[in-house]
Amino acid sequence: MSDEELMCKYQEGDVGAMDELLIRYRNPLYRFAFRLSRNAAEAEDIAQEVFLKIHQFRNDYRPVGKFRTWIFSIAHNLCISKIRRTKWLVFWPRKHDAPDELMDFESPDPSPQQVASGNEMSEIVKRCIQGLPFLQKEALILREYENLDYHEIGQILHKPVGTIKTLLYRARVQLKNTLLPYMGPEGGYNV
Amino acid sequence: MFKRHVVKELSAYLDNQLSERRAKKVKAHLDSCAVCVQELCRLKQLSEALKTWSLPGLSPDFDNGVKNEIVRAELQKGEVTMKKRTLAILIPSSALAMILVIAFLGSMQLYVKRGMQGRFKSAADEIRESYSQPVIRLSGGSKQQHADAAYGPYDVNGIGGDIKRNAKMVSGVVRTGMISNEGNAEYDGGWSGADSMSVVSGKDYPAQTTTEPGQGPVIIVAPVLPATGEGEKIIRTANVSLEVEDGREAFKKASLVCQELGGYLASSNFYKDKEGRQGGTITMRIPQDRFLIALDRINSLGKVESSYANSQDVSQEYANLNTQLGTAMIVYNKMLEALQKRQVTIPEATRLESELTPIRKRIEDLKNKIEYLNNAVSFTTITVNFREPLVSEKVLKENKRSIQENMLTAKINCLKLFANAIKNMPAIIATVLLLAAVLAIAYLFVYLVIRLIKRG
Structure with a gap:
């Protein structure tokens, strides 16, 4: 049964459809949110909230587009809201907050010391991706990890396909430049 | 076939997102261009490298958490509906109340404009009248008399100082009581109770009425010598x-x-x-x-x-x-x-x-x-x-009069102030609303500027 059919069933009151949707999308949404946010707890909250929004707006859903696009666009909007809220809080630091919690603006590029000590390509990739501009990062994540095509990514990010193409190209160029020193000439990694 | 390098197309080519015609061209170019092939390899290598980003697993209670949140949302929905209903009552009621208040203020303004001056004048006159009562003085067999009204009982201070009589004014004639010098009558003056044995019997004396400026009418009764x-x-x-x-x-x-x-x-x-x-x-x-x-x-x-x-x-x-x-x-x-x-x-x-x-x-x-x-x-x-x-009574009276006038002025000023406040209430409300709007715009402007700064 397709995602759209499941959603229609849930619209009709089939609670079991939500269970199936949870099984299908909990991990993709969590991964997407995790890669865009800072930590696992925040990502879990976002993913949970996505399903809550699906429940709240189930009657507004029309099976004209792909369900996957709809659910990722909800996640995209929630991530943006979260980031905006975080920015606001950062801009107006609370009096009793620990300064290092709010002023932790580390350089996105991995320092040689960190690379030497961490010795893990995963951490390097993470830091490099987090150093990308938000839209490039989002487009890259949706493409590389969720395997969405450009059209779907454009619908999620509300951008034309050409823009998505450019975003991905720029993201890859930047990543290539930052990750190149860690990649061997014949494949493999120099970390 | 592209004659120039197709580095920019390689990303989409790798993702298989190019059109068929364009993909063929890129492929043809790659067959003859080592640079672009190398670039494609790097992109593939990069894609492989990106796959190494491992993630922590999702919490096992995630599904239960979602379901609990849904249940909680359903429960809250009832409250929200209640709130919506409350608002649905409150908002029209408030609007109606506001309209009534504005109508009341408008009518008050009209009322104040039309009638305030005349009403204040009459109010001021009433207050003034309350401070200036008429004085009727009776001289002759009886002395100074302060009457509360033209027709009614009044007290008479005799020349001895302690005479009190009740009498009525009838057709301009003052009817006095019996005056005797035998010591037990109303007349207690020392001048009349001495050696003389003469008796003045009560009778009607023709009254003359004169007016002193500022003191009311004065009735002079011609006395008869014993x-x-x-x-x-x-x-x-x-x-x-x-x-x-x-x-x-x-x-x-x-x-x-x-x-x-x-x-x-x-x-x-x-x-x-x-x-x-x-x-x-x-x-x-x-x-x-x-x-x-x-x-x-x-x-x-x-x-x-x-x-x-x-x-x-x-x-x-x-x-x-x-x-x-x-x-x-x-x-x-x-x-x-x-x-x-x-x-x-x-x-x-x-x-x-x-x-x-x-x-x-x-x-x-x-x-x-x-x-x-x-x-x-x-x-x-x-x-x-x-x-x-x-202590001069003249000074006391002047002071008293001055205090009364000051009180009167203060009362009138208070009334005027109150009237002005009512009259200007719509303008004040409009000013407050305007100020609030300006502040809101200023706040919005600052917020947008901060947002732009944050975005860089």
């Missing part, structure tokens, strides 16, 4: 002490009273003490038939502190003097006749002459005494002592 009887000779004296507001004015008025009643000033003195109070003493001689009128008018000059009147009956003395004079005149006439008719010798004439001289002297003395008594009887003596009080 009868002294045929041939009776009574010397009347009175001593009045007054507390007056203005010593100089009192002196002038007393002199004027004396002059108007046909009397004369026997003596007078005027002084000013250390505290600056003016005072004086006037001794005036007033024809006996105007004695009571004079007393009334003098008592009306100020507050009577003490009043003393004395009547001395000199009828017997007067009769004796007249008899002695008559006898002396007979002796004198007979001796003079004898002296004129008889032929007497010089020594005898000298003796008669020497006898006539004391008789003549006695006659002159008796005549002088009679003349003195006549004078004393026909002109009564009134001594008036007057002085200003320690």
